[in-house]
Every structure is written in structure tokens, then in C-alpha cells.
Amino acid sequence: MMGRFLFILSCCFVWVSCAEDKSLPKAPDYADMTQWYISERNAEADVFYVISTEIGDYTLDDGTVRHLADTYLEQTRKPMYSEMLGVDTLMSGRLNYYSPYYRQCSIHSFASDSLSLRFATALDDVRRAFDYYLKNQNKGRPFVLAGFSQGAMIARELLKEMDESVFQRMVAAYLIGIRLSAEDLKDNPHVRPAQGADDTGVTVCYNSMKGENASYAEDNGSNIVAINPVNWRTDGEPALLITEPSPLKPVAEQLKDTMTVQLDTKSKLVLVTGYSSTDYQLPVIGSQDSYHTREIWLYRDQLKENVQRRVDAFLH
Numbered sequence: 001m002m003g004r005f006l007f008i009l010s011c012c013f014v015w016v017s018c019a020e021d022k023s024l025p026k027a028p029d030y031a032d033m034t035q036w037y038i039s040e041r042n043a044e045a046d047v048f049y050v051i052s053t054e055i056g057d058y059t060l061d062d063g064t065v066r067h068l069a070d071t072y073l074e075q076t077r078k079p080m081y082s083e084m085l086g087v088d089t090l091m092s093g094r095l096n097y098y099s100p101y102y103r104q105c106s107i108h109s110f111a112s113d114s115l116s117l118r119f120a121t122a123l124d125d126v127r128r129a130f131d132y133y134l135k136n137q138n139k140g141r142p143f144v145l146a147g148f149s150q151g152a153m154i155a156r157e158l159l160k161e162m163d164e165s166v167f168q169r170m171v172a173a174y175l176i177g178i179r180l181s182a183e184d185l186k187d188n189p190h191v192r193p194a195q196g197a198d199d200t201g202v203t204v205c206y207n208s209m210k211g212e213n214a215s216y217a218e219d220n221g222s223n224i225v226a227i228n229p230v231n232w233r234t235d236g237e238p239a240l241l242i243t244e245p246s247p248l249k250p251v252a253e254q255l256k257d258t259m260t261v262q263l264d265t266k267s268k269l270v271l272v273t274g275y276s277s278t279d280y281q282l283p284v285i286g287s288q289d290s291y292h293t294r295e296i297w298l299y300r301d302q303l304k305e306n307v308q309r310r311v312d313a314f315l316h
Helices: 002-023 074-092 107-111 115-136 150-161 300-315
Strands: 036-039 046-050 096-100 143-148 170-176 202-206 208-210 239-243 257-264 269-273
Touching (some): 036 074, 046 074, 046 150, 074 143, 074 300, 096 115, 107 115, 150 170, 170 300
Parallel strands (some): 046 096, 143 170, 170 202
Antiparallel strands (some): 036 096, 257 269
């Protein structure tokens, strides 16, 4: 009787395992160059960029629902490629640029109890990609580690785990659109908050919120690392930003917004006033008070100049 029970139980485990395998996309092989977006410019330094969340839950033809991107499936590769290309164009300038496809969590995962399990898969992919990059592509050059949103969450973990010899070649880490707490800095000497425009070996972090009539005092304590991405100051000195508000419309068809960008020294949030666009809210988990989706677009010129400035300071 017990033997029959164990046989049935083992069959159930096999069935569950197969079901899980079916919903889990194939792991990317980073020796396969189709799993990368790369721009090699014969530069003295690189940007290693981890993309943000570009997919939602999706259903295969057989009805299987997936919560992680398939890096071999055009349906999920296309939006990932779009961000890779966009950030390369907006931010990397004349530097070499490497960005891996990975089994990123869907936007719906961030409202799910299963996020931590799915995130572990995404992190493991990028961890393997970063290791491959260091061993086969970097060739000992200085590099900038950068990530946005989910990509910044992953880059934060890479930074914490980084070998000291590798860290010594890191120009800076740009962890855009996430919050860093005291816990993130505890026992993590590689997380060194940027204090200005040209310090190196530091972490650049900021989160933009609607500034009009804003009161974010309740955030005090949950975020302790921040810098103004326009004037690169950590005090409350405001900066003027004049630029097109939306990446979703042709630049030639937009009027420029004149914005004030100011770091709130209590909440460590970047408060933006004078922003006119209404197409910024993140689906599923977004807030009308958060300018999270515009963290690179609004400051694209400042980011490109600042990345190069830190590289120049590191090299010279």
C-alpha cells in the first residue's frame, strides 16, 4: 500500500515538474551572440546595461501562461531590443555598449506573491551574462554598470557581489529608478553614494516624482541614496530642465517643457514641476505621482554627458 502511494506521489511530482518546465522559457546561452545587443566602438571603456521591465504576462499557442520573457521568442525579444537600442542611442555616447537579453519578470509579476522566485531566475541570467562579458568581451577595460527599474534591481545585486579586482575597474554604477535603503549599504562597501558630477567608483541613484503640491515625508528613511540628475548635487539646490516631455512622440512634434528639478533632502526623492505629458503612468503598478517611466528620457542629455565625464575622470 505504501509503495503504491509513493509511486502515485512520484508521478505527481513528475507531472508538476513538467508543467513548471513548460512555463519556464529556455535559459539564454550567452556564448550565442543572438542573446546580446552590442555596439563596439573601439572605445577605452564600456557600458554594461541591464534593461527594465518590457513585457507583461503572455500566453503561448497551447494556452500556457508565462511570467518570464523568452529570449528566443520574437514576441518578447522585440520590446527588449527596443529599450536596448534606445538607451544605447540616448546614453552610451562613444562608449562600447553591451546589453544581454534575459528572462525578465513580467510587469504583472510585481503585483504577485511569486515575484521573488521569478526574480531569482532573472538575476541568475544576468549574473551569467555579466560573468561572460567580463571573461570574453570586456578585455580588462573600465566599465560603467547601469540598469533601470528591474534592471537596476539586478545591477544592485551584481554590485554587491562584485569581485574587488572587478570593482576597481568600475567607473560608476547607475541604479536608476530604484530606492537604496540603509540595509542596502550595510556591509556592502561597493555601494558608495555619488556626491558630485565626476566622482568615480560610486553609485548614482534617483527617483522622480510629481513636484506640484507634493508631500512625501512618509518616504523618509526608506531611501537614503539620491542625487539630482540635472545639476548632480545632493543638496536641495533646484535645477532648470528644458526638454521634450515624451519618448512616445516624435521630438519634432513636441513643444519643450520648462521644468524645475529639485532633490528633496528629507525623502531623497527628485521632485519635478512643470512636466506636461500625460502618457507616463506605468501599467498595472503605476502611480500618477511617479515619473518612473521617464527616468532616462527626461535626463538623457545629462546622463550621456555625465557618463562620459566620469569615464574621463577615471581614465585621467
